[in-house]
Amino acid sequence: MTMDVTIYHNPACGTSRNTLEMIRNAGIEPTVIEYLKTPPSRDELVKMITDAGLSVREAIREKGTPFAELGLDNPELTDDQLLDAMLKDPILINRPFVVTPLGTRLSRPSEAVLDILPDTHRGAFTKEDGEKVLDEKGKRIV
Numbered sequence: 001m002t003m004d005v006t007i008y009h010n011p012a013c014g015t016s017r018n019t020l021e022m023i024r025n026a027g028i029e030p031t032v033i034e035y036l037k038t039p040p041s042r043d044e045l046v047k048m049i050t051d052a053g054l055s056v057r058e059a060i061r062e063k064g065t066p067f068a069e070l071g072l073d074n075p076e077l078t079d080d081q082l083l084d085a086m087l088k089d090p091i092l093i094n095r096p097f098v099v100t101p102l103g104t105r106l107s108r109p110s111e112a113v114l115d116i117l118p119d120t121h122r123g124a125f126t127k128e129d130g131e132k133v134l135d136e137k138g139k140r141i142v
Helices: 014-025 042-051 079-088 110-116
Strands: 006-009 031-034 097-100 103-106 132-134
Touching: 006 014, 014 110, 014 132, 042 079, 042 097, 042 103, 097 110, 103 110, 110 132
Parallel strands: 006 031
Antiparallel strands: 006 097, 097 103
């Protein structure tokens, strides 16, 4: 299937790896941007956050980042200040963001990506941790 899909990916992240494989299971080879090496521009980041229906605070990653030591939990910080921190230290950008013609999602959990992919899955899909997401017909297991 031809569909323009971009994933902002961290190969060290299991959620990001599962999301990438679900995209591929739909028969799509996405554009993979390792955002730690090639971070989005400020405009791209703002657009992804907005298009995903998130606040800047919802798009910032706390776990495994310098979030607390940078004092980013301060509720008085503005969106611009949070965005500045995310752009300065991209590990603070939550992941993986996926952009398709059907929408933009922060794919946490990874199966959130299914909401913005066509129903073209090639059979079953099981996440790295053993959780079954798609059955043998490529249909979502609820």
